[in-house]
Amino acid sequence: MKILRVTLFLAFLSLSVSAQSVYVRLITNKGNIILRLYDETPKHRDMFLKSIKEGVYRDALFNRVIKSFVSQGGELDDSILNQEKRHPEIPGKRLAAEIKPGLYHKKGALGAGRDDNKEKSSYYNQIYLVDGKPQTDAQLDAIELKKGIKYTAKQREIYKTEGGIPRLDQDYTIFGEIVEGMDIADQINSVATDKNDVPLSPVVFKAVVLSKKEAVRLKLNP
Template sequence: MKKLLLSLSLILLVTLTKAQSTFVRFVTNKGDITIMLYDETPKHRDMFLNGIKIGLYKDAEFNRVIKSFVSQGGELDDTILNREKQHPELGTKRFPAEIKPMLFHKKGALGAGRDDNSDKASYFTQIYLVVGKKQNDAQLDAIEQKKNRKIPEAQRTVYKTIGGTPNLDQDYTIFGEIVGGMEVADAINQMATDKNDVPLSAIVFNPVVLSKAEAAKLRRQLKY
């Protein structure tokens, strides 16, 4: 517990040199997933990199898998909230949101989990991968009416052809996307779970930051 609390304190203080187009490989017991972190959300990008550096995601698990919705990894809400309840002297620490209109919950997006705080601030130790499903115009129209916001035409096209979870847009910070291994992410999202969406067998992952050479090679392959 002391080590974890120390790590959570360090993550508030450590500032890494900002890297452009950073890639992280999720090495899982189901296969590898490669993710590009967005430079448009530099604070969340660096927060996640800091977390990897100090071991917050070592042997982490996708511990809440909601089929055709998201696969959540890191710490569960109950774990975080119970720790805060047991240690009120530490206060409630959340990471300020970086919600950008052009970053949305398309299939393959990487998001930061959070509780229902009014600032939409993120947890330090919880992420999720979007799987979602394809939407039709009627479904997207209903979301627009419910949330009183217009879904850009380009995003509507993506939701209709690739899929995602548009009902989460502008409520959670999206800070990356899958650029390799989507089939692994799909397989993880289809794993058998109990009634609480907890996988029946452990889905372990270890995020590894790609070297500059590896990232440069991957950018060339992806034409970024």
């Protein structure tokens, strides 16, 4: 009986560990940001992890920064679309959308960029951090009416107090959020830019996956 209890405990522990979310540190020249990737969007989580492993985000840039809107990193739209235009024989790569009602564009959310494809599929190597502005009930009512969605009381409260970009909800995949370093994200979103929203001084970052031991040490695991 004692052996059975130990076996069941170890099995439970194994399941608990495997169910824990993955955390990623963005090491930027402004400071560090820690992201939690959502288990509810496994394809985007795994896509991001694969890109990190392949070195896509080793010396990446926040190359499009729009104050009070988003800070975009990774590949630029123009680079992706121009490459596809030059090589029409190679089908464009997109990742099927994982748009979930409970995952929304609150301040600090991590999203996947895309073009105007009707399937709302994401680019493989473009991410953005949501900044946004506080919303009013009237603004949220208008979004609900326009998009046929319904915000929970908690979502409304967060949008009204912390801010975000509700007009992007249900159109882009959100697959994570900032859990540490919101002040650094604010600094990045406030940098001076040119007329094309490109930072005047490069904002460089490297993405590193945290080990489970480090996540536990930082008390990040739920």
